[in-house]
Amino acid sequence: MRIVFIGPPGAGKGTQCERLARHLNIPHLSTGDILRAAKAAGTEIGKLVAPIMDAGGLVSDELIIGVVRERIAEDDCAGGYLLDGFPRTLAQAEAWQAFLDESGSQLDHVLELRVPDEQLVKRLELRFSKLENPRADDQPEAIPNRLQVYHSETRPVVDFYGSQNGVLRVIDGTGSIEDVFSRILEAIGHSAA
Numbered sequence: 001m002r003i004v005f006i007g008p009p010g011a012g013k014g015t016q017c018e019r020l021a022r023h024l025n026i027p028h029l030s031t032g033d034i035l036r037a038a039k040a041a042g043t044e045i046g047k048l049v050a051p052i053m054d055a056g057g058l059v060s061d062e063l064i065i066g067v068v069r070e071r072i073a074e075d076d077c078a079g080g081y082l083l084d085g086f087p088r089t090l091a092q093a094e095a096w097q098a099f100l101d102e103s104g105s106q107l108d109h110v111l112e113l114r115v116p117d118e119q120l121v122k123r124l125e126l127r128f129s130k131l132e133n134p135r136a137d138d139q140p141e142a143i144p145n146r147l148q149v150y151h152s153e154t155r156p157v158v159d160f161y162g163s164q165n166g167v168l169r170v171i172d173g174t175g176s177i178e179d180v181f182s183r184i185l186e187a188i189g190h191s192a193a
């Protein structure tokens with residue numbers, strides 16, 4: 001099964017993606033995690049993306065598309081994957097569509113996790129105050145920029161999938177982790193029962 005998971009910072013996307021990938025037994029590909037690992041390892045890509053990520057900006061479409069294509073080519077993705085954090089711009093979504101068309105495959109579901117901005121800001125502030133080692137982009141200064149980037153760059157991705165045949169499922173991301181996960185399973189026709 002091929003799934004794209006979209007959601008704003010602070011929506012609980014990482015947590016839900018981890019559970020869903022485990023449930024479906026497919027690899028969870030988080031572009032944020034991949035880039036953070038590159039940063040920590042000090043690779044060329046890592047050095048390039050570090051200042052952009054720390055400020056809450058987006059790395060270039062070209063770079064991230066290359067990173068994802070490379071990862072998807074690995075054996076564990078043959079039976080499907082859960083993409084978390086990609087595509088994040090309309091150009092990435094179009095490039096991904098071209099790649100899928102080329103390889104004669106298609107996405108089964110695009111899940112959009114929705115949480116109102118006021119709640120996101122509260123959750124991110126709470127997360128920051130509790131973290132012993134907050135990420136640079138968890139700093140309160142970076143939050144408005146991350147939300148703004150989400151609205152300007154990533155909402156068009158939702159619209160792009162919304163205009164395709166029934167692939168987009170909008171999930172209410174408020175409430176407990178359990179509640180949200182049940183909604184996700186229901187949306188993809190995999191109810192827990």
Ligand code: ADP
Pocket residue numbers: 007008009010013031032033035052053054056057058059060061064084085086087088089092137146
């Ligand atoms: P968030 O908590 O904002 O969802 P992620 O862990 O998904 O964070 O990503 C962290 C950072 O990595 C982003 O703010 C951005 O700088 C970079 N990044 C991740 N995925 C992409 C992408 N598809 N395109 C551009 N930049 C990306």
